Amino acid sequence: MTLASHARRLLIAAAAPLLGLAPAFAQSPPATNTLRIGVIGPLTGGSADFGQVMLHGVQxxxxxxxxxxxxxxxxxxxxxxxxxxxxxxxLKVSQELVKENVMATIGFCNTGVAAKSLDVFQKNHIPLIIPCATGTPLTARYPAKESYIFRNSPRDLIQAPFVVDDLLRRGLTKVALFADTTGYGEAGMNDVIKALAAKNLKPVYVARFPIGVKDLSEDMRAARAAGADVIFAYTVGPENAVIARSRESVGWRVPHVGPWTLSFPNFIKAAGKAADGALMSQTFIAEPSNERRAAFLAAYDKHYKTPHIPVPMAAAQAYDATYLLLYALFNIGTGEINGPAVKTALEHIDRPYYGVVTTYDRPFSPDDKDAITRNMLVMGVVKNGGVTYAYPSDARSSGIIQRKQ
Incomplete structure (x- = not known):
């Protein structure tokens, strides 16, 4: 048996006591009824590269x-x-999930798409766990105690100041802020401005642009003229590629930084060499730094016949979200499984789940629906067409799991 396959067996075995399954019971015929869980995301279109990976993690x-x-x-x-x-x-397919009687849903990769659909889940009392979309307002729309909206992706409220602190560590203080005009870009831009203000700074230049923009060379020239020494971008992969290529086209060599979207393959591939050196916040980098992560990477490789995960964060967070939902169900036991019961169970997960991203120890509560905290973040960097640790010290300490603070 290889180390990877042994690690995967350990991962599944770790779940078995929670499942309450002896080996003999695991072989017994299942009940005829199933637990219906919705999965919603961009499985086609411009965001499919991380939507498909999210689905793979859940599956x-x-x-x-x-x-x-x-x-x-x-x-x-x-x-x-x-x-x-x-x-x-x-919005349409969210309404379809309600009609199809799902007991909970895992999903959304795009902040704007999620924002338009949240009311569907909230009003119908269907718990939603968001494993990808990071817009800060998503888990803040409803009073926490009443909210059915949970998340185990890092909200931009923690990503933005984390990256700003890294800029200061590098001596970069004159920020050109590039943000698209979607809900995601708007919310992220506001989080960056707040993070800079906390350090008595403000952007020296702000550029706004629509999704689908083809060239930002004029904004690059203006940002350079304003004295910027770094570009902080809040947008998705294709538009990040436009930023990188436009910066290169005007011969401007300054760092390109941002949130996790700079790790997307539709940025790295489209930008080519211009993507090299881009810096971004990450919760998970696809390296076997501990046994759990090695097990997950080996299992993904075996299941999907690929050693390369296009967006590792999306896969790992979606995978963990599914197990968090399962852990919550065991707080219900033999009781009726309905939306309010699942919501309460998620708020009171009483045993740690040893996940891929982190050890989830009481990840949610009635007053807190975000599982990821800032101490779980690391800086990643684009190198040789992939993403690795920006700092060797983070790589060395990556086996040490950070719990929620």
Missing amino acids: LAADEINAVGGYLGRKIELVQKDDQGDNDIG
Whole structure:
């Protein structure tokens, strides 16, 4: 048995006591009814590179859970919906999930798409765990105690100041802020401005642009004239590539930094050499730094026949979200599984889940629906067409798991 396969067995075995399954029970026929869980994201369109990976993370976890008997003998059934990265389509398929009687949903990669659909889940009392979208307002829309919206991706409220602190560490203080005009870009821009203000700084130049923009050379020239020594971008992969190519076209060599979207392959591939050196916040870098991560990477490789995960954060966070939901269900036990019961159970997960991204020790509460805290972040850098640790010290300490603060 290889180390990777042994690690994967350990990962599944770690879930078995929680499942309450002896090996013999794991072989017994499952109950005829299933647990229907919605999965919603951009499975096609411009954001499909991380939407598909999110789905893969959920599917991998569900398959592992079903392989050891499911939840008390009930298999997980995933009800998949493609929002195509479109706000209106996202709303439509969210309404479809309600009609299809899902007991909870995992999903959304685009902040704007999620924002338009939140009311569907809140009003119908269907818990939603967001494993990808990071816009700060998503988990702040409703009073915390009443909210059915949970998240285990790092909200921009912690990503922005984390990256700003890294800029100061590098001696960079004159920020040109580039943000798209979507809800994601708007919210992220505001978080960056707040983070800079906390350091008595403000952007020396601000550029706004629509999704689909093809050239930002004029803004690059203006930002350079304003004295900027770094570009902080809040947008998605294709537009980040436009920023990188436009910067290169005017011969301007300054760092390109931002949130996790700078790790997307549709940025790295489209920008080519101009992507090299881009810096971004990350919760998970696809390196086998501990046994759990090695197990996850090996399992993903075996399941999807690829050693390369296009957006590792999306896969790992979606995988962890699925197990967090399972852990919550065991707080319900043999009671009725409905939206309010699942919400309460998520708020009171009483045993740690040893996940891929982190050890989730009481990840949620009635007053806090965000599982990820700033101490879990590291800086990544684009190098040789992939993403690795920006600092050797982070790589060396990556086996040390940071718990929620």
